[in-house]
Amino acid sequence: MKAVIPAAGLGTRFLPATKAVPKEMLLVYDRPAIQYVVEEGLASDADEVVIVNSHGKKAIEDHFASDADLEALLRERGKHAYADSVESVGAMPVKFVYQDEALGLGHAVLCAAEETADEPFYVLLGDVLVPGNDMLPAMQKVSDEHGGASVIAVMPVPDEEVSRFGVIAGVEVEPGVWKVDSLVEKPPLEEAPTNLAVFGRYLLTPRTMELLRDVKPGVGGEIQLTDALDALLREEEMYALVVSPEDGFDTGTPESWLATNIALAKRAS
Numbered sequence: 001m002k003a004v005i006p007a008a009g010l011g012t013r014f015l016p017a018t019k020a021v022p023k024e025m026l027l028v029y030d031r032p033a034i035q036y037v038v039e040e041g042l043a044s045d046a047d048e049v050v051i052v053n054s055h056g057k058k059a060i061e062d063h064f065a066s067d068a069d070l071e072a073l074l075r076e077r078g079k080h081a082y083a084d085s086v087e088s089v090g091a092m093p094v095k096f097v098y099q100d101e102a103l104g105l106g107h108a109v110l111c112a113a114e115e116t117a118d119e120p121f122y123v124l125l126g127d128v129l130v131p132g133n134d135m136l137p138a139m140q141k142v143s144d145e146h147g148g149a150s151v152i153a154v155m156p157v158p159d160e161e162v163s164r165f166g167v168i169a170g171v172e173v174e175p176g177v178w179k180v181d182s183l184v185e186k187p188p189l190e191e192a193p194t195n196l197a198v199f200g201r202y203l204l205t206p207r208t209m210e211l212l213r214d215v216k217p218g219v220g221g222e223i224q225l226t227d228a229l230d231a232l233l234r235e236e237e238m239y240a241l242v243v244s245p246e247d248g249f250d251t252g253t254p255e256s257w258l259a260t261n262i263a264l265a266k267r268a269s
């Protein structure tokens with residue numbers, strides 16, 4: 001089973017910082033943001049992480065490549081803890097595929113289709129960090145309880161934020177678990193069926209990849225993962241696990257990135 005991390009975006013909200021440095025490589029407390037996401041993927045039952053990169057963001061690949069010279073130099077100087085950190089990040093099972101046109105999240109996920117083959121897969125969006133690594137196992141448990149169905153994490157958001165997210169409609173079948181009836185990407189508030197927003201963690205069945213091939217551009221002219229999931233609902237059951245803001249850290253804007261840095265630094269001290 002693979003964990004797919006889309007990382008080909010332009011990092012627009014962080015310009016000019018992200019002109020030369022990929023957004024995913026910005027430091028969050030003691031490591032680049034994407035390292036948390038890779039670690040979360042590898043802490044689950046996924047055996048490999050597939051990063052959907054663009055060719056312009058080589059720094060991400062350099063970060064996960066082994067660097068025997070740096071390691072040897074650090075060991076020579078007695079800096080074994082740093083050498084260990086360099087060694088461990090270089091040994092993470094990470095594979096790269098490419099999305100060189102910004103055609104949307106759905107298109108990014110589809111770029112990993114050959115890697116996920118015919119197995120269920122996770123999608124982890126890098127705007128949210130879950131350093132406790134406990135969300136994917138909780139989603140897997142819900143899936144197991146419902147015959148291997150797809151499961152997405154959702155979070156209640158205030159009315160004024162609903163139109164920034166994918167939003168679900170459905171019924172609560174047990175506390176904190178909804179059976180999803182439909183999904184809509186970035187609806188105007190008056191058309192939003194609930195205020196349960198798709199949060200950036202997905203456990204999806206292989207059929208999702210097949211459906212993605214046929215998704216037409218939707219909101220913003222982009223191929224939306226949400227639209228493929230709405231199509232999937234016509235064929236398969238899907239569940240949503242309600243998570244709360246404390247379960248993850250948002251790094252999607254400079255302000256939330258800074259707040260996350262402070263929160264993680266406080267946690268570590």
Ligand code: G1P
Pocket residue numbers: 105125127164165166167185186197198199200224225226
């Ligand atoms: C994407 C998804 C959206 C989801 C959001 C979570 O939107 O399309 O459904 O709610 O991530 O962060 P984006 O933030 O890429 O516009």
